Amino acid sequence: MLTPLLKKIHTSLDTLNQVVLGKEQQVQLAVACILSNGHLLIEDLPGMGKTTLAHALAKTLGLDYKRVQFTSDLLPADLIGTSVFDAQSSTFSFHRGPIFSAIFLADELNRATPKAQSALLEAMEEGQVSIDGETYSLPEPFFVIATQNPQTQSGTFPLPESQLDRFMFRISLGYPEPSIEREILKGDKGRAALDQVTQVLSRENLLTIQQLVPQIKVSDTLLDYVQRLIAQTRQDDLCHLGLSPRGALALLKSAQCWALLQGRGHVLPEDVQAVFVAVVGHRIIGKKETQGEQLARHVLQAVDVIGAGVH
């Protein structure tokens, strides 16, 4: 049962790599994020292929998706929907907004005002929205793939730490390799290939995988290592705010998912290391100039994989 599923996942990874060239690691992270039932934040400069990746990801998973371009005049109702008066039946009926979809693409999330941002973030946390005293459940599964520009860019409203914490991963794509860039310039791959992306995984597949992830074995030795990493984020001289227990849970869960993607039944330190920067980078705050991913990498470097555990 596992093998055909894995094959399907690898096919989808291959497809995605056709669209977003030369970013195998990031693509795999994005997929792992979705498979471990987390929301994904892609942060990069404009024009690096954030939206393309998000788009392709939604397509390959075969789920219905909606995309909203966030702007500073976006209102919560534009996302959630509004109650409209129906003259014929003389009642209000609720018109569902774009958020009622399995995959919701929030493009340039930090261009919107905090009000609109928090409407989305509430939906992410609760899995439901409330309007006019009525509660409407969001579909299952429900993912948010958000993209945002670096906070140094003009016209952005930075997300507060508490809201950043709700994204399981934050990844950034970065400039492509020169050879890859050449292929993009030639134009026969990349964005053009987006239209040819077809559905690889079904909704059922996705739910099966999500159930499989927690079954990946985690040994005591590995837990020791994870705990050492968490402790380091809280004690390191450079760290101001360490990893929260929610962050720690996300780290372990995504490491399990990563191990699953490798076709392994147990988690190795490599799996933790692979997802660590994406999980931790946006959740810890440094004391000095070392921040975000750089700080996460520093913590990773400082912690010994081999511990002196007691059994």
Added chain:
Amino acid sequence: MFFKGFPQNNQITYAGMLWLLAAQLVVMAPLAFYLPVWLIPVLLLSAGWRIRVMKGHHEQPGNLIKIIISGLGVGALFLSGMELVSLDMIASLLMLGFSYKAIEIIQRRDGVVVILTGFILIAVLFLYSQTILTALYGVFALIVLSGAMIAIHQSSSHQIIKDLKLSSLMLMLCFPLMIVLFLFAPRLPPLWSVPVPGGSAKTGMSDMMSPGSITSLSQSDELAFNVKFLGARPKQTELYWYGIVLQHFDGNTWTQFAQQLDAKAVKSKLKTSQRQIHQRLFQQDGSKGVGLEYEVIYEKSGQPWLFALSPVVSIKGDAFFGNDFRIIANQDLLEPMLLSLVSYPQALRDVQLPTASRQLALQLPEQGNEQSRLLAQQLVATSTSKQDYIDNILKRYQQQAFYYTLRPPLMDQNNSIDDFLFNQKKGFCEHYAGSFVFMMRAAGIPARVIVGYQGGEWNNNGHFLSVRQYDAHAWAEVWLENRGWIRFDPTAMVAPERIEHNLQTAVDKEGSFLEAQTFSLSKNQWLISLRQRIDSTQYAWRRFVLGYDSDSQTQLLKRLFGDLSVQKIAFLVGGLFAAIILLWVVFLGLTKKHVSIAAEHRLYQHFCDFLEQQGISREPSQTPQALSQIAITKLPGLATEIKAFTRVYSALCYEPDQHHLHQQQINSLKKLLKKMQRQR
């Protein structure tokens, strides 16, 4: 010996060097009060030299230079005027070596040599001074030395406070052991005698009295002895601390005997037994009076003379009875001494006076002081009895214009008594006592001069009496039929304040009290209470720490545990040692289960060590898989073993299903490791 790692790992760091220098300074500073002070610059120059070498400004000095400078140092010591075989010389040589060693501190073991020598020098310090301050300083020096010991064993920079904390903690752990050793270690007599410093310097009361000798003593506020009364304290006017009996007068100076004798001869001449003293004291019933029990701690004086309320009837301590009712120490007082005494001040002494003693007590020079002799004859003629004669003489001091002064004028050498009695009429206690005894003898009444101390200062904090050098006093004793030796103090006629209060009150108007010492604590009223507090601390230290000898030890053990046999003591001490060790074990956390590294991790550590030897070092964040890939490319010959080792280790650590294979896997790890080591 084979050291793992690089040789420079055993070198002392710059910080360690500074630590050592500080420790050396702390050790040497107090000794500089007693030994040549130029040894400290020698230390500073040596350490400065070494530090410049460390910084690369100089070469390490060669053997020739070392021989020359050590020759210079030893030469300077010999020229410094110390006795060749003396504690001073030995200690100075040790200090010289200690200072020069600073040049040679390169390796850790050099530092250890310096620190151990420092411990010895702290012990040497106690040969020079045993005050409570010295003891506290000694503890401080121990902390610094132990801190330096910790510092030189570290190869990177670190915090001073942390080292000091650790060394203080270590010393605190030793504290119970110190107490046990102090209480129970046998107090053995010294096996050999170190020439103790200051032994030649005699202080305090001299065994002769000429005009001016006690006056000079009165200018010192040094402590003579402390007294603790076990019962009620006698009145201040009764506190005559009987010391030396002066029987012989040569016209100017009073001495103990006609011939000049050394202390040993004097002692053998005076020595008598307690039984004889009792016989001479308690001849008549009901003449005994009330007994006084007290403890005296005598300061070191370099002399055997002791001072007590006469007559003493019982001595506990290292002293004997003199046949003139004084007590004398068996050895010169080179260190403070504790005596427990019982006195009966009201007892009659020598109701019958032997002829030899009578002759001694009537001795006068053939000639001189004719005026006084004439006066004596006139007064004898007009007096009705001996008592009347004595009263007349005493009245004379009171009625005529005699002054009590700390600045007596110089008397005529040949007729000092005449000069004092008829011309100058100004004098200190020795003048009054001397002239009084002269007048008695001139009238045929046996009399003698007693020098000692009178009064003392009561310390309310410690409930003891401090007698200082300025309490020195001279008075007279006259022998009367049926009454024995009676004390007369002519000074009391002239200056009753001296006897009732103290010297300071008596010479208050003159302003001559301790005039050479402007800042003396005894002089400033407002500091007296502070001084009393310090005194009582020092008294306690003297009494209970320095005075803890084998007698006190036996008494204490008896009081605490009843009668003790050697076996019982051995069991007791053994038990206490065991208790202390147990305390350490608990304190150091040795009882807690030791956190052991799981076998597989230990084996992996060996594996990493093995790779390290092959030149492959592991980063902390490297996973086993990543390390094995690097190792395989560098050591292709061992590829199979490295891969297998990594696979088994990985399985052991990260695959929870494999627990049942645990031992098997550990064994295979061991085998693989051995195989790898064999192949290299």
